[in-house]
Amino acid sequence: MAGLGAVLLFATGAALIALLGDPDGRPPVARHALGPAPVITPQEIRTADVRRPIEFSDPDTDTEPSLSGVPETFEAIPTDQGSDPAQAEIDHAIQTNPEALVAAPLTGLTTPGPSGPLPAIGPDGTRPDQAYARPWHGDPNAPMIAVVIGGMGLNRAVTEAAIDELPPDVALSFAPYSRDLQSWIDRARAAGHEVLVEVPMEPFDYPNNDPGPHTLLADAPNSENSRRLYWLMSQATGYFAMTNYLGARFSTSGPALEHLMTTLEERGISFLHDGTGRRSTIESSGNDAGAHWGIADRVLDEDPSPTAVDDRLLTLEALALQNGTSVGAGFAYRSTVDQVARWAEGLEARGYELAPPSAVMARQQAERGGLQTSTAATDH
DSSP states (O other), X not given: OXXXXXXXXXXHHHHHHHHXXXXXXXXXXXXXXXXXXXXXXXXGSOOOOSSOOEEOOOTTSSOOOEETTOOSOOOOOOOBTTBXXXXXXXXXXXXXXXXXXXXXXOTTSEEEETTEEEEOOOTTOOOHHHHTSOOOOSOTTSOEEEEEEEEETSOHHHHHHHHHHSOTTSEXXXXXXXXXXXXXXXXHHHTTOOEEEEEEEOOTTTTTSOOOTTOBOTTSOHHHHHHHHHHHHTTOSOOSEEEEEEOTTGGGOHHHHHHHHHHHHHTTOEEEEOSOSOHHHHHHHHHHHTOOEEEOSEETTSSOSHHHHHHHHHHHHHHHHHHSEEEEEEOSOHHHXXXXXXXXXXXXXXXXXXXXXXXXXXXXXXXXXXXXHHHHHHHO
């Protein structure tokens, strides 16, 4: 019993020391300490938008961005030290796939920038938006439809499906914060898709809904927006155009939007807006900047259900019959990729031409020029 009492006394003393501290003044040692309570930042409280916000950290770190609302986990294209099977696959596709686009960058179409190579018009006047566009030889008199699927590069499963399963004439738009962005763009171009890069722009609920550290802001000085835009432009090569990511507020600011388009035009890059915003401001800014620009007619997946996507695709057909051309903008939902792939299979039999956005934008620009010439002739 004496032994049992000693054990109990020792245990009781150890418990008191752990709770109150050591009699000699040493603090108790926590064996499984609790960390500080997590802090919820405003960036984690997102307002619903047509497209799911990108959740990101500092793009200069190794932390991978993620796409809210898409369950699959992004994985970088696998590479090995001393060999690059992903690049070997791209090189093989360029050599064997008749749809493959020329590898980027092309000589003379870049210039050094503060964060990497910036697109530049070549010494002979060649523009990057011409050199990197997908060639198209369809019937220019038929109703033309272009489709762009955005949010690429953040989710491996959806990005691979878009590259491999969609027709080459469907363009792919990549998020600038994607890890291995250039590898994804090279892979898309090797499959024949022309490519756009997204420009994060200020939404109305910024900064609660924050598109990223290089977001263009409606009220920022032109010098600051230029600095951010140059960073975005220098993350990869091989794209023919840039497009907005969010940006409802930015798109209402004529001066800010015109500065963006002027900068892109100086570098030979087109601009395609997804159409979510004040259309008249986008049109006037593009015309005042003398830019190569276009506006999508419909967002395909505000409701990403297959039935809703199908309805929007049928609307694109009706608009193409009415206007001669139409452009649809979708996002990186698996349902969008699946429905666009199925819809495109029978498009030619229905009398339509699926065309890359560059071809549709060129036709629209020619028609705008024709209308302006006709109006000028009438005025005189």
